[in-house]
Amino acid sequence: MTAEPKILITGLEKRYASSRNGEQVAVTGVDLTIGAGEFVCLVGPSGCGKTTLIQLMAGFEQPSRGRPTIDGRAVTQPDPDHIMIFQDYGLFPWKTVLDNVLFGLEARGVAPGHARTRALETLELVGLRAAAAKHPHELSGGMKQRVAIARALAVKPSVLFMDEPFAALDTFTRLRLQDELLGLWQAQRSTVVFVTHDLDEAIALGQRVVLMAAGPGHIQRIIPIDLPYPRERTSDEFARYRRELFAEFHLVHQWAANPGGDVEGRGGAGI
Secondary structure, eight states, rough: OOOSSSSEEEEEEEEEEEEETTEEEEEEEEEEEEEEOOOOEOOOTTTTTHHHHHHHTTTTEEESOOOEETTTEESSSTTTTEEOOOOTOOOOTTHHHHHHHHHHHTTTTTOHHHHHHHHHHHHHHOOOOOGGGOOOOGGGGHHHHHHHHHHHHHHSSSEEEEESTTTSSSSHHHHHHHHHHHHHHHHHHOOEEEEEEOOHHHHOOOEEEEEEEEEEEEEEEEEEEESSOOOTTTSSHHHHHOOOOOHHHHHHHHHHHHTTTTTEETTTTTO
């Protein structure tokens, strides 16, 4: 990572009002540094605060304590240079594929001719230039997600937040889009923060995997993935990381059952 972090989080906490318990702690004590151009995956079981954490980073949620910074500036609201891609695509159904990709460029005031050229170039990158005149209802789920990725990349964001973007897709489409995403990231080198519940997906994509645990949500461990791209999922090295993450997941479940206690000789759930 670079000396100056792209994203810096220190002592982050988010609490919600709860009619049953008065207050619920979603995430607490989160410290995380992400370098410019880095690809980081957040992984963990349901309820561990992955989505809350990425929404705090992107400015869609406001923290109860601490505050994320990007490029040294406090995140107080969404920023057009920091794009979020959701699982549900977020496409405008009445717009064509091309018009969906043009939307962000037009919102930034890019000249129409340049915006159209840039949108078509980006659709070419994701293999959808031939579908430019189609509408979302004419596309498969994988194609819709590629349009969402193209719309985000067209504005050349410095940070790309992705909240389980491939979760609803079939296995084969998901694997193909993972490979395509890596190729696009290597070409543009935006900073990517990617939320997933899939350990293999996290190992295949991330330079680091941030494993989160619940009760309340916190970082259990950060694991660097020292494998070249593209990653061979059947290799012994990939399997070693899978075993390591599954072992950590076992500790996460033990921690959830016995918060604050010793877990197989480890005090608490330190990073």
